Amino acid sequence: MNDMRIIERGTLVNDIKISAKGVQVYYADNHAIKDVDVEIEDKTVTAFIGPSGCGKSTFLRCLNRMNDTIDICRVEGHIAIDGQDIYDPQVDPVQLRAKVGMVFQKPNPFPKSIYDNIAYGPRIHGLARNKAELDEIVEKSLRRGAIWDEVKDRLDAPGTSLSGGQQQRLCIARAVATEPEVLLMDEPCSALDPIATSQVEELIDELRQSFSVVIVTHSMQQAARVSQKTAFFHLGNLVEYGETGKIFTNPEDSRTESYITGRIG
Amino acid sequence: MPVLWLFLIVLAVAILGYLLGRARALSAAPEGRRGLHSLPVYYGANVALKVLVPALGILILWLLVQPFVIDRAVSGTIPDSDIAEGASRGLVMSEVARVADGVKAAVGAGTMPAAMAADPSPDLEAVTQALKDAGQVVTGDVTQTVFAAAQKYNAMAAQGGLYMTILVLLAAAAGCVMGLHEAKPDFRARNVVEKGIRALLIAAASIAILTTVGIVLSLIFNTVEFFRLYPASQFFFSLEWAPSFSGRGGASELGILPLLWGTLYISFVALAVAVPIGLFAAIYLSEYASPRLRAVAKPLLEVLAGIPTIVYGLFALLTVGPLLVSVFGDGGYLGVSWQGGGRAVMTAGLVMGIMLIPFVSSLSDDIINAVPQAMRDGSYGLGATQSETIKQVVLPAALPGIVGAILLAASRAIGETMIVVLGAGAAARLSLNPFEAMTTVTAKIVSQLTGDSDFASPEALVAFALGMSLFVITLGLNVVALAIVRKYREQYD
Known part of the structure; x- marks a missing residue:
């Protein structure tokens, strides 16, 4: 892989944003996540890689309690964001999700205008006191989503009228608009073509300035391109977690090596 | 042979x-x-x-x-x-x-x-x-x-x-x-047989269409015949409905307006009952109810749709009418005397609304369920609560379908006969009081054609003109419904 990047990465040391200890997830009787410990740093892109069904998406959805919407899903263990246990009964999952934004595999703009798509979160959480402030938030978010120039003349057009790549950047801008601290991305590029993918990847690298980004990806190249830290999941276990450069060049576990060299998965 | x-x-x-x-x-x-x-x-x-x-x-x-x-x-x-x-x-x-x-x-x-x-x-x-x-x-x-x-x-x-x-x-x-x-x-026997099967399918489809054409044509011919005997301007603009069967010819007043007013008034009351209840029931069933409850409750609700309308009519006549009289009638609980008898717009409207609940709820429930989960996830992921998600994402996404369901229910309400005959009375009247007896186009079609009717008199032929007017109205509603659904339909895949 790219040696320049490895050196660059080695110099970064950040605070711990999310810390997970002994996390177990069950879907009815199926033990999907087995005893995962991981510490995710602030202002860092962390990639979760692994073969299909290894539990990386499930683990990602634990971080903002999206698994609560699935009846048969049960989460055990301890996950804390900034030291606060997010599964504490006092924590309102709705509030948590405002703090931990999420971008999904398939672009899912709401059946509303582009403007209303972005304004949705700020309106719900009362982030703007008046229309002017809301306009400002929308513009800022669209700029951060690197899509402002393409849509500034048609903010009233429906979000679904955009192309796939634009829709996904709209969804990222929508997530950014609620001022989250952590941004979770579940295979954000799997429905996009290579050009749209590279745009979204550039965007992810910029978002690192402000957020802790966790990205699930099927593409090992993508993980190598965008992330500083990489976690390799296999059959519900966290096999290896460390500097992206190290994982891809000198993995400790033989399973990691098999996966990144293409022998399994 | x-x-x-x-x-x-x-x-x-x-x-x-x-x-x-x-x-x-x-x-x-x-x-x-x-x-x-x-x-x-x-x-x-x-x-x-x-x-x-x-x-x-x-x-x-x-x-x-x-x-x-x-x-x-x-x-x-x-x-x-x-x-x-x-x-x-x-x-x-x-x-x-x-x-x-x-x-x-x-x-x-x-x-x-x-x-x-x-x-x-x-x-x-x-x-x-x-x-x-x-x-x-x-x-x-x-x-x-x-x-x-x-x-x-x-x-x-x-x-x-x-x-x-x-x-x-x-x-x-x-x-x-x-x-x-x-x-x-x-x-190539297979190709020949498949062509034969295709012809069979085409024949089946055209029978349905040709029947519709036939019905419309028979309506049109008789309507034209009616207008030859009775002036169209009087039919459409006269404020009075007073057919006379004894003194045939000239003595009858056959204005559609009182009937149309009754139809629309009763349908309005019915929709005012059915739409909120049906829609809320659909939202509960599709968004909040557990799958187990839904599996029981939805078929139960749909049973309402299977009750013959004459039974609803009896319900209106024997239960709802007297109940309303005991509240709004002379010497009732409210101390007002708005309602004279059990048969009233309100009676028929309420019961018809109950009949329409399953139409609205069942269709809306299916439509709400068809809104992709990704839409809800996206909203939850932004920190929206369930009710915010439903109000601002799910319902707007399902709206075209819901409007279609409501218009379908409206067509049903306009075409309903038995509940009106038993629940709303037979007096053709232009009035704003919902506790007064009125009648509808369909009920009058029945009364004009039952008994010994001479199909050459305007009093009997008016039924076809009424039917034609009703047909045009419901057709218009359906066209509007389809247009709305098509225009605002979001493409999900």
């Missing part, structure tokens, strides 16, 4: 042809099945098709055309002088047909000797008596003209039947021979 037997014979030939065709195709292929273009069954089916389609086609066509031909021929033999004052040729012809049928039945039953039936100048009193003995309906004495015409009628029918039998059997045999001749290995 009775048509049933003819049909069974054709069917038997078809089955025989099927078996023979299959066997012939098999024996014609030297290297077995692999040498045939199609599976052997297709060769058999090809023969069966060639037998059935022309033979049954001729049969049906003949049966449809023959009565007209005979009618025309026989009708020509009746001299004008024999048509009684005030009666028409059609009336005489229907008597001829009745006597012809009667004679046939009487000969079959043995009360009339075959010689008498064929006698060109029989004893007419004996004929009448014989017909009566056979249990036939005889309106008056059979006249010489009518009897002669009936004889000619029967003779032509018998001759036609014979020709038809011969022709149908010939067609069946020819089809069978042709199909068997075709049963050679390189004949």
Whole structure:
């Protein structure tokens, strides 16, 4: 892989944003996540890689309690964001999700205008006191989503009228608009073509300035391109977690090596 | 030969042809099945098709055309002088047909000797008596003209039947021979059979459409006939509905407006009941209820849709009406006397609203369920609560479908009859008071056509004009509904 990047990465040391200890997830009787410990740093892109069904998406959805919407899903263990246990009964999952934004595999703009798509979160959480402030938030978010120039003349057009790549950047801008601290991305590029993918990847690298980004990806190249830290999941276990450069060049576990060299998965 | 037997014979030939065709195709292929273009069954089916389609086609066509031909021929033999004052040729012809049928039945039953039936100048009193003995309906004495015409009628029918039998059997045999001749290995039997099936499907689809066209045409002709007898401007703009059946001609006021007002008022009340309740029920069922509860509750709700409307009508008449009177009537709980009797717009509207709940809720529930989970996840992921998600994401996404469901319910409400007849009364009235009795277009159509009605009078023909107006209104509603659904439909995949 790219040696320049490895050196660059080695110099970064950040605070711990999310810390997970002994996390177990069950879907009815199926033990999907087995005893995962991981510490995710602030202002860092962390990639979760692994073969299909290894539990990386499930683990990602634990971080903002999206698994609560699935009846048969049960989460055990301890996950804390900034030291606060997010599964504490006092924590309102709705509030948590405002703090931990999420971008999904398939672009899912709401059946509303582009403007209303972005304004949705700020309106719900009362982030703007008046229309002017809301306009400002929308513009800022669209700029951060690197899509402002393409849509500034048609903010009233429906979000679904955009192309796939634009829709996904709209969804990222929508997530950014609620001022989250952590941004979770579940295979954000799997429905996009290579050009749209590279745009979204550039965007992810910029978002690192402000957020802790966790990205699930099927593409090992993508993980190598965008992330500083990489976690390799296999059959519900966290096999290896460390500097992206190290994982891809000198993995400790033989399973990691098999996966990144293409022998399994 | 009775048509049933003819049909069974054709069917038997078809089955025989099927078996023979299959066997012939098999024996014609030297290297077995692999040498045939199609599976052997297709060769058999090809023969069966060639037998059935022309033979049954001729049969049906003949049966449809023959009565007209005979009618025309026989009708020509009746001299004008024999048509009684005030009666028409059609009336005489229907008597001829009745006597012809009667004679046939009487000969079959043995009360009339075959010689008498064929006698060109029989004893007419004996004929009448014989017909009566056979249990036939005889309106008056059979006249010489009518009897002669009936004889000619029967003779032509018998001759036609014979020709038809011969022709149908010939067609069946020819089809069978042709199909068997075709049963050679390189004949593309499968393609032919599939074309036949496609023709069958097209025929089924066109029957439905042609029936609609036929209904509309019959409405249109009668409506035109009505407007010839009654001025259209008065029908559409008169504020009064007062048909008179005793003094025919001129005395009736046949304005549609009071009826239309009743229809729309009652439908409005019904929708005001059904839409909120149905929609809220749908939201609960699709978004909040556990799958187990939903599996029980949804079918239960749909049972409402299966109750015959006459039962709803009884409910309105016996339960809701008196209940409303005890609240809003003279000496009721509220101390007001708005409602005079149990039959009122409110009574019919409430009950009709209950009837419409399952339409709104069941359709809306399906539509809300069709909103992709990704939409909800996206909203939850931004920190929205469930009710915010439903209000701002799910419902807007489902709105076109919900509007369609509501308009469908509206069409039902406008076309509803039994609940109105029993619940809203029969008084055509333009009033704003929902506790007064009113009536609707459909209820009046029923009352204009039941009983002894003369289809040449405007009082009876008005029913068609009313029906046509109703048809145009509901058609317009459906078109609007479709347009809305199409315009605002979001494409999800």
